[in-house]
Every structure is written in structure tokens, then in C-alpha cells.
Amino acid sequence: MKIVVCVKQVGALGDEVEFTEDERDVDPDYLDHALNEWDSYATEEALRVRDAAGDGEVVVVSAGDEDAEDAMRRALAMGADRGVRVWSQELAGADPITMARALAEVVRGESPDLVLCGVQSSDAVQAATGTALAELLGLPRVAVVTKLELGDGTATVHRELEGGLVDVVEVDTPCLLTIQTGINEPRYATLRAIKQAEQKEVEVREAGELGAPAARVRNMFVPPKGEGAEMIGGSSAEIARRIKEIVDERTAG
């Protein structure tokens, strides 16, 4: 049983943000970096599948620069067996389709029995890379998976729908699943394990021909505050007083 998990190192914003000079991205100084939350669930699910099968391999694949290896180390520290990082300068700020092209090359070479991705990344929130990757690999895919049971040549999965509905799908394997948070409880990777994961192999590959980008970011900005909103400043007491005034105003008459 060979499982490929595609992971991304995401940027996490605090409550302040500045943009780069060309206004196409967030100033990296304002970002903390972490393993994408959805991908930690995907990694955990892969580890559980491997451990239940008794043998096999979990390969972590990521498209990112050298810094992105921190996120891969975290997945490796959780228990993944090895990693492959693919990169070229053209991938900086690339769209999901281009990312999927870079990933596809690597994933295809692994001939996995199962490919797991997170539903989306917490920074870009496109929810497209996984699905695009399935298309490029020619694999059946199911999105937003909340439960996975592997059978012989098939997998039975639960898909989360709106309004709390669950769609149960049987899909042929190999397949690609995008994993939703809450499917499991990702294990804690101790710092010791993260340090020891530095011993695990991470192969670095240059991305091949990526084709024309499918989309480009033109501009990134903080939307202007709506007319209807009033930002209340001051001490807690002042804020409370103002809220009471507003409530009184609106409820009067």
C-alpha cells in the first residue's frame, strides 16, 4: 500500500497585514508558517491506512521552496516515510492548476495506490489543487471526504454535503481524495520527532514544463470598510457604553 499525501506550507496571518510593493501578495514579514491544517488531517488518514494495512509507505509531496520543508518535516515527524519536494522559480505565487501540474509529474512517478490531499489550503482557499491533480493523473476523485474505508479495489467514502447531509460514495482505487478536517484527530508531532525527521529522506526535484499559467494575481488589498460598520474603539468600559447606546437607539420606538 503506497499512499501519496500532497501537503502545503501555508502562511498564517496575525491581525495586522502589509502587502508587498507590487501589491500582489502579503508581505512575508507578516506571516507565520505552518503545515496546512487540512493536510495534517490527510497525513493522519494516510498513516492510519498504512498502519491498518500492516505495511506500505506514506510519501509526502509538496510544491514549494526550501522553507516549505518545515511543513514536510512535520508530516514526516508524524510518521510519513519520505518526502519529495518539487520546485522551480515559476511556481512562486502560481495558481492551483500550475501547482497541480508540478505535483502530477512527481505523483505519477510514484504510482501510488491512493492519493490524499487536503480539501483546501487555509491561506489561498481555492480548493482546486487536489481536484486538478486528479484530472491530470486521470484518477477518479472524491472531494470533502469525512470518512474512508478501503475495500478490495474500491474505497467507500463519506462526503460532507451542505446542511449536515452525508453522501456515501464507492470509488475505484487508485483514486484521489480531498480530506476534510475532523475526519480524525491528527497526532502530535513532538519537537524531538521533528528534529529526528531531519534524518528522513526528502528528495528535491526541479519542476518540468509547467505550461501557461491558468490565472494570475493582479492585486491584493484590504477591502474598504462597509458604510454600515462602525468600529468602536477605547477601553472595555467605553466600548460597552457605546454598544449599549447603539442597542438603545435601535430598540427605541
Next chain:
Amino acid sequence: MPVLLGAEETRETFAGLETWQIVLWYCLIGVSVAIFALGVTRLVLKYRRGRTRTPIGSPRERALRTARIVATHAWIRRRDPFSGLAHLLVFYGFLVLFTGTAILAFQDDFAEPVLGFDFWKGWFYLGYSLFLDVFGFALVVGLVVFAVKRGLLRPFRLSYWRPIEPAPPLAREAKVYRVGDWVFLGSLFFLALTGFLLESFRIAADDPDFEVWAPFGWLVGQAFIGLGFEGAAAESARATIWWVHGVFALFWVSSIPFTKAVHMLTAPAGVAVKDERAGSTLLPLPPDAKPEEVGYATIDALAPKHLLNLDACTKCGKCHAACPATASGYPLSPRDLVLDLREVAEGALGNRAALGIPPRFPEHADILGTIRPETLWSCMQCMACVEICPVGIEHVPIINQMRRALVERGEMDGQLQQTLETIHTSGNSFGEAKRKRARWAKELDFEVKDIRKERAELLWFVGDYASFDPRNQKVTQALARILRSAGVDFGILYDGERTAGNDVRRAGEEGLWSSLAEENIETISGCRFDRILTTDPHTFNTLKNEYPQLGGSWTVLHHSQLLLELLESGRLAPRKGLGYRVTYHDPCTLGRYNGVYEEPRQVLAAAGCELVEMPRNRDNSFCCGAGGGRIWMKELRAEDAQRPSESRIDEAVGLGAIDYFVVTCPKDVTMYEDAIKTSGHQDEIELREMSELLLESLALDP
């Protein structure tokens, strides 16, 4: 009737015994000693199976310290002087009687036959009789006190009430322990009683005048004579009781390594191996440890001294009575933990294991399968148990090691896991952006130095709570104003500071602690300063005691120490006596961990506050409930129980008319601000950090 000191007062050791009986007696001694030696050997072998290595220190110093503590009963007498005195009577009673017997054996079996030196007569014999008689009586008095305490007074700490329901399957029932306790007391009493009877029958048989030097035996002997029980009848009773007393004594000695009496050996040994710094300075993990070798997951992972600790416990319950988790209905009692681990150790490494008998419970060696994780997560690492344990048990480091194993297996509270991940990514437990760390300093009317850029006298390591928590920021600002007014040259690390990691380490995440410590050490090493200052006792502890393990050795001060220094040197001069009635809560990591008790009190006195002590103060301070990473975990206490912090506020309010509850720890500020509200005492008491009161008393010009 005048009693003259003669040269011939003595008695025959084996009076009335046939040769074969004497031979039999020596054979019995041999058997008894052999069983004793076997028991001790298998204990030593059991302890040697422990894998973790601990530092030893200077054996000479340890021996002297142990001798002093055992001789004076300094640890046993604490917080219960009455029981301490009773134990002192039993201890010296037993010791003198045992030594007396040894002297007699030396005289009979060596001095007299080999050297021809017969000293057991005359004045020596009379003094010997008096001495042994008096100490024998002391032994009986001590035993009676213990029996009254156990049987009639029945204090909470001697009940075997467990806060954990259900108890782990291998836990002994209270009944078993109670039987053991009474058998132990009863057997000693029987030993003393038969000894006195033996003496009295002998006196009743011969009635020699000089035996008045054994006053208690003589009195009873005279009573027998008065009742007409004397001469041959008394002599025949003496012969019988001689065998009863003798054989029972031999049996008793041989049983020492197998019963509660084992504490006669293991307790002094426990005192000897106790490391005073074991709680404040946790042991690093071996760098090459495999995952299964991290912490205490199985019983053989314990350090030999911790295996010894388990056998030293006498179930006195002092830890049980001092533990804030036990008191607040958390599923932990340090005593029960030790007793349950002892069962695990016995099953896996003890006699049964040595004889190849399968353990009572198959999971015996796996302590994490036996001790519930909630039990281990209940601990606040406050050191109250280690502080008061009379036999030197190191509960806190043991629990910490077991937590390390839990963390390694990823078995932890979800909230804790999230906090640890937050600390890893953001460098602080609040998940705040780095640049917000020094925001408190913006509200000051002066600039605070960036110590990374310019030299200062003091490097102020602010810590998470003092930096980010709004209530604590006021305290931090108050201290900054005080330092400014005293002309102290200080700087902070701004966004270069990371969580110091004290509680990360106490939660068992050793790797994260060392990664935080390495980063901080690198940052601090690049700065120029004389000393480090912090207001956070947790930070203070790890910087002062644990960073040296990774190469960061500096002089570290808690602000109470610095403020006292400034007051004493006249750099700070309070202008206004506050006249408040206050009480002071000793933070665990400042007091028990580091022995800083007096400085905050003296600062409060200098500010003109009248200090009223809570019943539980200094080394008996009661934890706020936040320590050991508990502040990051979900509630585990019983629903009907009070939080430790609330019980503490009740204690303070109970003193009557207290203006301020004073603390010197940022976590205490947070915990007790909450507790004052949740316990409904807002109108009766307010919280102040020591610096806030000192600032008020300085009455600085605006």
C-alpha cells in the same frame, strides 16, 4: 535498701538452656539473617533493573545530610510534630534495643571467648539495663500513640480514600493496607511486650536487688512477686517466653525486607538519594533516545532511585493532604500513584517476577496502560508532595517522566496539543504575533532599550503572560516605572523573546523546551548585560536552573529580589506608608522550587503593608492550579469540587478584613483575578501584584 554498685552484677545470657538448644538458637539466627540478606539482595537487584541514570553528587555530603535528617527526624516532624515525636520514640527505642542486643552478641560471641574480655557486668551491666529498659518503654509509648492516632483519631491523611474512581485494577484495596499497618504496629508491640515480660519473669524468679536499675521491668516483676508469681513458676514462664520473644524477634528481622518494615531500610536510602534540585532542574533526555525510550512508559524505564522511592512510601499521606489536585477532586493522589506504581514494580520486577510467577495483571510492566492519563495530567508540578515527603520520594519528576512518554505517544489533552503547536509556530502561548510582544512598553512615557542593540545593566526577560495579558501588562508597566525611577538601566528583547518553556518542559514536551531554550540562549548570548531580570517565577526557574544544561548560564533575578536590593541600597525610597492589611501567596516555582520566601515579604513591609499570613504559607503554599501546563488543559476536577485558586481565596478571605491578596507571579494574577470573581468575593478582597503596591508607596511625581 541501699543498692551498691558491685563488680559482679550481671546475668547469664543462655540461662537454663541445654547445649543443643543453644546450637538450635544459633542456627535460627543463621536462617533469619539469610532470609533478611536474601530479601535485601532481591530489592537491590530490583532497583538495579531501572534504566534511567540520575546524577549522584558528592557521597560524603549526602551521607552527612542523611545522618542529620534521620537522627533528628527533621523531615518526619514537619507539619505534624506530635507524630514526629512518637516516631522518634519508636525509632530510638528500636535502635537502642537492637544495638543492645548487638552489644550482647559481641560480648558473648567475640569479646569474651576470643579476647577474654568480659565487660557485660558491674556498672556497665547496670547502665545497660537502665538504658534498654527506658528506651524499651519509649518504644511502647510511641506505638501506643500511633495506635491511638490510627484507631481513634483517624486523620484524613491516614484514610485510604482515593480520589480516583474506579481505582486501577491492580490497586490494593484499603483493607489490605489497613491490615498491613496494624500487623506492623502489632508485631512491634508484641516484640516489646514479650521483651518486658521476659525481663519481669526473670526478676520475679530471682529478685536480685540490683535489677532496680531496670525500673519498668523491676516494677512489673515486683507486681508478679506481690501476686505470688515467683520462684520456679516464674522461672518456667521465663524459659517459655525466652523462646517466644527470641524466635519472634528473629522472624521479625527476617521479614523486614518483605513488609512495611522495609521502610527502615528504604526510607533512609530514599533520603540519601533525594536530589534537592530534581523538581526545579529536570533531567534532559538522552540525545539518542528511541521513541520507546522517551520518559517512563514502562516500569523498567524508571531510575533506580525512583524504584527505591516506591518501596520507601509508608503511606503517611502527607503528600495526599498537601496535593492541590487531590484537594480539588482531580483524579490524582500522589500517594496512590506511588502505591499503584509499587504494585506495577512488584509485579514486573519484584519477587514474583524473580520466581517466574506471572504478574497479577498482564499489563503490569506497561505503566501508561495502568495509570490513567488524566491522573498524570492532573498534576500541577507544584512540588507540594516532594516538599513534605518524609522519605524523599520524587513524585513530581516521576510524573514528569511519565508525561514525556505520553507526549511521545501523542496522548494528550487536545487543548494542550493545540497550545504546544501554537508555541511552536508563534513562539508564545497566546498565539500572538511576535511584534506585539513589547506593545506594553509603548504606553510608557519613556523609551525602553532594545537590549539586542545596546548594552544595559539588566536584561528583562518579560515572559508571555506579563507581555500579552492585559491585566498583567499593567503590572509590567508598574515595574518599568519603578525601575525607571530608581535609575536602573534595563532593556528588553522585543520581538526576539520566545516562551522560556518552563511549563512546556513540565508538560513533558522536552523537545519543544530545548528548541525554545536554544533559540533564547542564542538571542541572549548576542546581548550585553550583567544580569537577567524576570517577574515570572516559571521563567525565572527555567532560565536560572535549566538553561545552564544547554549552555546558557547567567545570574537570574526575580523582581522581588531586585526590588529588595534597590530598597536596601536606598535607590528606592517609599514616601507613603500604605497601611494596607495584605496577605501574600507564595508562587510554587518561586518558593518551593527556588526557596525565595522572604524577599517579597520584605518588599511589602517596606511599602508599609501589614502582612497577615494564610495558614498555608511558604513551603506549604497551596498551588493556584495553573502550574505544570495545567493552565493550558481542560478542567479535570470533580464537578462539585472547588478550584484550587478558589479554595485559596476562601483561605485569604477567612483571615478577615484583608485589603489585598498579593501575588508575585503573572499566572497568579490571571488565576486569582478569576478566582476572586468566581468564588464571589469581589466585594471582600482585591488582587494586587507586589510591584503595584510598591509603586503606590513610592508616590512618584507625575
